[in-house]
Structures are given as C-alpha cells and as structure tokens.
Amino acid sequence: MKNVLRELRSELGLSQADLASKLCVSRQTVISLESGRYLPSLPLAFRIARLFSLPIEAVFQPDEAEVRV
Amino acid sequence: MNRISHRRLRTPVFALVFGSVISTAIGIGQSWIGAAITYAVTAVVAGIFYVVGWSESESDASAVIGGRADERQKLVRLRAAQAALVTAVIAAGIACLISAIVKAAFWPYEVIVDVVVVVYLIGLRVYGVSFPAEESQESSDEQSP
Numbered sequence A: 001m002k003n004v005l006r007e008l009r010s011e012l013g014l015s016q017a018d019l020a021s022k023l024c025v026s027r028q029t030v031i032s033l034e035s036g037r038y039l040p041s042l043p044l045a046f047r048i049a050r051l052f053s054l055p056i057e058a059v060f061q062p063d064e065a066e067v068r069v
Numbered sequence B: 001m002n003r004i005s006h007r008r009l010r011t012p013v014f015a016l017v018f019g020s021v022i023s024t025a026i027g028i029g030q031s032w033i034g035a036a037i038t039y040a041v042t043a044v045v046a047g048i049f050y051v052v053g054w055s056e057s058e059s060d061a062s063a064v065i066g067g068r069a070d071e072r073q074k075l076v077r078l079r080a081a082q083a084a085l086v087t088a089v090i091a092a093g094i095a096c097l098i099s100a101i102v103k104a105a106f107w108p109y110e111v112i113v114d115v116v117v118v119v120y121l122i123g124l125r126v127y128g129v130s131f132p133a134e135e136s137q138e139s140s141d142e143q144s145p
Helices: A005-012 A016-023 A027-035 A042-051 B002-029 B032-054 B060-065 B071-101 B107-127 B137-143
Strands: none
Touching: A005 A016, A005 A027, A016 A027, A016 A042, A027 B071, B002 B032, B032 B060, B060 B071, B071 B107
C-alpha cells in the first residue's frame, strides 16, 4: 500500500508533530504511516482523508496484487 | 486529567501489587530473606515502569506503559504481549519437562500450560465468529430497500 501522506503534509506546511496532533496519534505513528510500515485502521484513514479534504483513495493507493479479485 | 493519571499509574501499581503478593508468599512459605530480595526486585521493576510511563518521551514503550497508546501502539503492545506469552508457555513447558525428568513437582508448570491452552480456545470462541450462517438471498433481498 502506497500513500502520499508526506507530500500532502508538506503542501500544508505541517510538521509530523502537527499532523500527529491533528490526528490524535503519536509522531511515531505518522512516521510509520508515511514510510508505509503501518496501515491505518479505516477510521484513521478516513480522518486523514478528511483532514486533507480528499477521497480516501487519493491518499492511499493499494498495490495491484492487493486488490485483485 | 485524573483519568490520565490513573492510566499512567496502572502498570506500576499492578507490578507492585503482583510482586508484593509473590514476595509475601515466598516469605510465609520459604524464607523472609528471599522475600526481601523479591520485594526489592518488585520495587525496582515498578519504579522503572513508573519512570518510563510518566516520562514525556515519545517512545512507544512510554506510551504503552503510560496508558496513552494510539492504535498502532496498541498493536505494538499486542505483539509484545503475544511474544511474551509464547515465551512464557515455552519456558513453562521446558520447566515441566525438566521437573518430570528430575522427579520434582511439575504440576505448577503443567497448570500454566493447561490454563493458557484453555484460555486460548475460549478466546477463539469468544472473539471469533462461530458457525456463521450463510445469509440467504431472500433475506438479503428483503433487507435491501
């Protein structure tokens, strides 16, 4: 799963700590999300998407193999 | 604020109470010198939990022990607990084996392993979905607007 969280955060001029505070998570979790080491729960993914006023799939893009049916 | 303070105190207080009970049992059943050593170890462990939990450190350990973990840190806590539990069961199994070989009492270790297995099976039943019924096409059609 890829995401553009780092780019979106930079566009808004937010630090990792700022974003963590807005999402009510730790800075380590923001770091893990940005590096793709941690996949957020659906509620957190929706919070992230709403914060940037984007649909969820604009923030998180799954690898093709993950969504193949 | 009070609730946060209580959560931060939970782990050190639990360690203190649990260690004190074990220490007292050692004192009553065996020797008070052994109990004193166990009391000291308990105090050190509880102190470490207290310091780590109350520190303003950003570490996952501090958040987990201090009771302020977010969803990823709760997952970290779960994995750490899983690793600790698996290790404890393996250790109890080995202890049971050695005790049986040297003809010492092995039932306490056997109880640990048995309890863990039973709780594991109960956990599968409680947290899992047992005998899921396939939703029939008719009932799903009825529910849909």
